[in-house]
Amino acid sequence: MNVNMLSAPKSESDVTSFWKYSDKIYVSFICISFNQVEYIAGALESLLAQKCKYRFEILVHDDCSTDGTKAIIEGYKARFPSIINFISQNENQFSKGKKIFPIAIEHCNGEFVAFCEADDYWVDEFKAEKQLEACLAQKASLCVTKSLELNEDTGEQLTLLDNVSGSSIRLNDIIRLRGAGVATASMMCRKSSLDVYMAHSDRFIVSDYFIQVLCSVDANCAFVPEVTSVYRRNAAGSWTQSQKSNRQKIYRYQIEMVKSVAFLSELILQKETRGALTSIFYFYYLPAAKGALKFGSLNDFIQLLKLPIKMMLLNIKRKKYEL
Numbered sequence: 001m002n003v004n005m006l007s008a009p010k011s012e013s014d015v016t017s018f019w020k021y022s023d024k025i026y027v028s029f030i031c032i033s034f035n036q037v038e039y040i041a042g043a044l045e046s047l048l049a050q051k052c053k054y055r056f057e058i059l060v061h062d063d064c065s066t067d068g069t070k071a072i073i074e075g076y077k078a079r080f081p082s083i084i085n086f087i088s089q090n091e092n093q094f095s096k097g098k099k100i101f102p103i104a105i106e107h108c109n110g111e112f113v114a115f116c117e118a119d120d121y122w123v124d125e126f127k128a129e130k131q132l133e134a135c136l137a138q139k140a141s142l143c144v145t146k147s148l149e150l151n152e153d154t155g156e157q158l159t160l161l162d163n164v165s166g167s168s169i170r171l172n173d174i175i176r177l178r179g180a181g182v183a184t185a186s187m188m189c190r191k192s193s194l195d196v197y198m199a200h201s202d203r204f205i206v207s208d209y210f211i212q213v214l215c216s217v218d219a220n221c222a223f224v225p226e227v228t229s230v231y232r233r234n235a236a237g238s239w240t241q242s243q244k245s246n247r248q249k250i251y252r253y254q255i256e257m258v259k260s261v262a263f264l265s266e267l268i269l270q271k272e273t274r275g276a277l278t279s280i281f282y283f284y285y286l287p288a289a290k291g292a293l294k295f296g297s298l299n300d301f302i303q304l305l306k307l308p309i310k311m312m313l314l315n316i317k318r319k320k321y322e323l
Contacts, residue, residue, distance in 0.1 A: 001157055003123040003148055003230060008048035012080050015048060019055045026054035027128055027188070028110030032100045033118035034063040034092070037072065039235065044076050046122035048083070052129045058084045061104040064092040069118070101207040102198055105191070113191050115208070119235040120185040123148070124228035131188040134222040138168060141193035142215035143222035145229070147183035152234045159227060160186075168220040171213070175276040178283065179209030185229035189215045196267060203263045205256035210264060217268060251291030255300060257284040262307050265314045274315050281311050 009015050016022070029047045033040050047058050058080075062070050070088060077086045087107060094100060105113060112132055116122060124130070124145075131143040149158040160181050174182075187208065193215045197204070204210040212221070261281045268277065285307065292301045 001148055001159060001227070003227065005042055005121060006046040006049035006123060006125055008045045008076075008080075012083060015050075015080065015083060016055075018051045018053060020053040022055040024055065024111070025057050025109045027052070027056040027112045027114055027132055028108035028191070029056060029058045029114050029116060029128070030061070030101070030104045030108065031058060031116050031118055032061045032063070032104055033065060033069050033073070034094065035065045035067045035069060036118040036235075037065070037068040039119040039121075039232070040069050040072050041076075042121045043116055043118045044073070044084075047116060048076070048080060049125050050122070050128045051125045052132075054129065054132055056083075056128060057109060059087070059104055059108055060084060061087045061100060061107075062089065063094055063100060064089045099201055099207060101211075102201045105194060105198060108191060111191060112188055113194065114188040116185045116229070119232045120183070120230060122185065122229045124226065127228040128188070130224050130226070130228070131222070134167070134224055135188065135190065138219070138222045140168070140219045140222035141190045142212060143188045143224060144169070144182050144212070145186040145224040146227045147186045147229045147231050148227050149183065149231045149233055152232050160231070161223070161225075164223060164225065167223055167225075169216075169223050170220055171216045171270070172272055172276045174212050174216045174221055175273060175280060177212075178280060179206070179212060182208070182212055183229055183231035184208040185231055187212065193218075200263070200267070204260045205253065206260075210260065213264060214267070217270070247291075248295050251288065251295045254284050254288040254291060255304065258288050258304065258307060262310055262314075265311060269314075269317065278311060278315065281307075 031043055031047060060073050062073055073086055077084045085107065093103060114128060134143045146162060147160045149160055160183055189211065194211065197211050197214050258281065261277065261284060265277045289304055292304055
């Protein structure tokens with residue numbers, strides 16, 4: 001599938017000329033970066049290229065890059081000073097155990113929030129407008145779209161959510177997708193719907209999947225059946241690239257996902273989620289248990305033994321909730 005990268009307009013006035021509704025910031029575009037000098041310009045160009053009726057801001061968070069990424073961001077900030085809000089860290093926050101999305105979300109002024117990590121990019125100049133209007137029309141708190149996954153190692157391409165039809169995705173299906181079919185760059189959500197995630201972000205090993213689920217609890221996820229973004233898999237400096245071929249890191253991820261899903265199950269008691277949450281729990285639990293025998297500590301093993309009991313008790317609670 002051929003997609004073209006978008007180019008930013010020459011000036012702020014070219015961007016704002018499309019803003020029919022400029023009384024407030026309707027959408028905040030979050031772009032997080034760390035040492036992605038090869039990709040950051042493409043991401044920012046695609047965000048600035050949005051032809052959107054609704055006023056937006058671009059919130060760029062750089063986690064103390066050392067490769068020239070910061071200088072590129074500063075160049076765009078100088079060209080688009082009232083549109084780009086640049087948060088530049090003097091110390092790397094991720095290495096201190098802090099999650100980056102919550103930091104960025106706290107600085108957003110929009111009613112809605114859209115995401116684009118620095119190694120990804122948008123390819124539809126009407127993406128933001130389409131998603132915002134889909135959320136408004138369906139009274140949804142989350143909207144996702146099809147995306148193109150590009151494997152940086154092999155050049156292979158895969159269209160994500162290509163088999164989804166209709167204008168919405170049920171909560172149960174969002175849970176079962178495990179985040180694997182939904183590109184972060186395709187997500188837009190109401191900022192108010194992030195309150196639960198923000199209150200418990202330290203309990204979730206990753207952000208995007210748990211945001212997807214928590215934002216779909218009160219209403220189905222709106223769906224735009226068009227490719228609007230490109231997700232680079234195994235991009236230099238990306239999370240997926242850092243995990244690649246490191247079995248111990250993969251094991252730690254699996255065990256933390258088991259804990260995260262178990263905690264998620266405490267927050268969601270809808271009757272229809274019982275089977276989906278249990279299925280996802282055991283999807284991660286079985287390889288985590290095997291990994292515990294090889295890489296884990298005694299404490300890891302004890303914690304893993306307790307979690308199925310916790311899930312069973314939560315399912316009993318759901319059954320009572322259903323009645």
